[in-house]
Amino acid sequence: MVLGIDLGTSNTVAASLSRDGSPVLIPDANNKDVQITPSIALIEGRKAYAGNFAENLYETLPDKQIISFFKRSFGTQDPVYFDDDKNAWFSETVASLVLRKVKNDAELYLPDGYKQAVITVPAHYNDVQRKSVIEAARLADLELTAIIEEPVAAALFYGSFNKKIDEEIILIYDFGGGTFDLTLITKSGNQLNVIAKDGVNKLGGKEFDDIVQHSIREDYEKAFGNKLPTDKLTGNRLQKIAEKIKIELNDADTPRNISKWIMVGRDAFEATFYYDIYAAQATQLIVKTEQAVNRCLRSLGMQFSDINKVVLIGGTSSSKLVYNFWKQKVGPQQELVYHQPLSSVAKGAALYAASFSNGNNQEIVPIDLKSVSTYNIGLIMANDPRRQIDLLIHRNTPLPVSSKKTYKVNPQQTEYVNIELCQFWDPQEDVHKLGTIKAGPFSLMSEFYLEVAVENRLNGTIGIKVRNADNGKDIKFEFIRKASDHKYDYQQQKSMVDNIYLNNYL
Template sequence: MIIGIDLGTTNSLAAYYDNEGPHIIPNRLGERLTPSVVSVDEDDNFYVGKTAEERMRLYPNTSAAVFKRDMGSDRKYTLGTREFTAEELSSFVLRSLKEDAEEYLGEEVTEAVISVPAYFNDMRRKATKRAGELAGLKVERIISEPTAAAIAYGLYNDEKPAKNLVFDLGGGTLDVSILDYFPPILEVRAVAGDNYLGGEDFTQVIEEMFYKRNKDIVREELSYKELRLIHKAAEDTKKELSENGNTVMKCKVHDAAVTMELDYKDYEKACEELYDRIRIPVKRALADAKLKLSDIDKVVLVGGGTKLTGVRTFVSKLFHTFPDTSINPDEAVALGAAIQGAMKERQQSIREVVLTDVCPFTLGTEVSVELGEGIRESGHYCPIIERNTIIPASRTERFYTIHDDQSKITINVLQGESRMAKNNLELGSMEIEVPKG
């Protein structure tokens, strides 16, 4: 069986598909969400999920969270005396989900479809796949989170063509994807996003308000444990604000109780910068798809961040329509990944759909540009496959050697949007011998 996994910044979860449809797999505690937190004790025993989250309050120096944001980077997290990359920490979360699935389903689980933000670059996607392999899984496919959510919502089940926008605000990332459906093809038309904007940022707004109102509390003088306690209090306050409006934030600092009354309107005003950042990928996705807001037939909300009242209100006003929230935003991606797994297994109970995706970033190569009068400048970026090109794709460009009788050329394959080669991600390079001339 191929399970579907939503490897999230804040929470992760798994799902499977049977003849009755997709189902969330509860973890060993009977809960549907597993916090993406890892902790280790002095005997090198590892903990994942809620237990690790609880340990993080007591032993913050041997615990880690929100590491998905560093997937594919060289950053190391120190847990006690050992160091781990985000890729390695993610493998612990994936292994825990794998073990929970095996316990619940009563069979060995060796294959999975794992979701990633649509705006993850090649390095981050490969790191996610390696994390799955470290966890003992054969990763059948890395699927973009909005595409998985679209599958879960059954956007491919309508008989009429439609243009859908999936707004995915998770714990640490934002994806905006526009999908065209013309039976039986579900085509990703454009994606845009922000890998450093999510529900965590709305929590940090409350933290900043807390420090501004309590000037006698200096952040740099607090222990890591106290910082985590304040962060947890801010997280709880964010949820209460969304449910009840005004509330009071309560926490302990230097063994003293500290409170802060918080007005919903003040909080929303403080979040205006985040809402401005949300507008940017929305506009970019629409522009790349050559569409207007009025062209969108349906808006779907995905990700825990979209459960915030302010976010839902903002999206409703932005698109002049009430978004579809018929599926739990926390679960849509995992359910869609499970359906994709069933499609790969060709289960008879599922309707086949042709999925097409796009290249989220421009692909090109490094070139030398002639500026005139025999002057050349190297280090320029030449785009070949533009971002949001439907893949697979093939493009041809003609280049010339710099010097006469040059026998070799080096081709650097790059990914990114900057005009300068050094500012883009290098995917690889190759050296090719060419005929002199």
């Protein structure tokens, strides 16, 4: 069997295919009614707890921090947690605990276990972030056949039983716990065409939670004259309360203020949430998603009215506030649909995973996925004071695509050549440096042309090749990511996860 995993900022969901070829969710091994695993972990000495188990335990382990929102740190090389022995845990390593938990659930649930998996990533993830997810799978001993973008997976699932969408232009609007992603797709038979992508990296349910958290802190200060304590338990509880109140505000049928008594340690105080103030701030966040939608359409020379359907997925999308915002925007000819907002990504990933397996299930439909590059990809000579970007690959180019650039090198003047690899939407605003290609040392003594070839693969990751353009021979190079104090070391992180007891079963 194969597994599709939606590794979300807030929730992780896994799905597999039933005999009739339709995707089903994998339940938690401790509770068959629960099909969602919170993307959190708790580490206590040599034991780790992931998902629902960690959620149930945090009140009894008040000095332990719940490690959450680790998905936000993919690609940063910053540790997300330090354990009691001061070991640094990286986002990949914590993610691998959640993946292991889901994998264990699948092994218990599926009669023949599972063989391979597909994990989803946000469509706007850059190369480093995508490779972090692949690394997390490796740390969890998950055999990965592919990664696929979250809205694309959702589109596959949506398209699998909506045959009539052929030739329509569909906007998949994925507003989740930590990220906002959008994808424009068309479908024709079994072929799914992704025509453009966009998104906002750190924009999700968490930003809505933060509005409520801020208001709670203010009310606490008003009541007691000092700042809210910063201990772990208060932090964990505050996050939970804020999320609950946020959902109440977002889903209110009629605008109304909410008052709640909140306990912090032995102190109780009344916090009040004014609907209008909350809604105004929350709407500003939704407007940011609208700006990304417009930017994406503009990049194709299209307008909002060119879209036939808007499919809302992700937990934040399932709120009334977001729905009503878009309801006002869609015209009479356009459709606004909810489509299993919490599970369609995992189910689409399972369909995609199955399309790779050569099992003999006749019900499995082959999938022909055509996609485009998410970002512009360019190179910058590291010592160029003007920092001029040589654009190699345009965004929205059909994948896979490769392109190359040559640079004149004089080995007598320089032992190494450093070239930065970057991805961006707008060269004036958001150039993201992925790392430095350090080519050399060179064996030649005379001038030659060095050729850097960059490939953007179907899964959105980038491959690099460096050659001598004159004789075609490969040149040695190293790809150096951002240096940091705490270096991520695969072997060391792997031994940490392999030597921890993941206690997820009663």
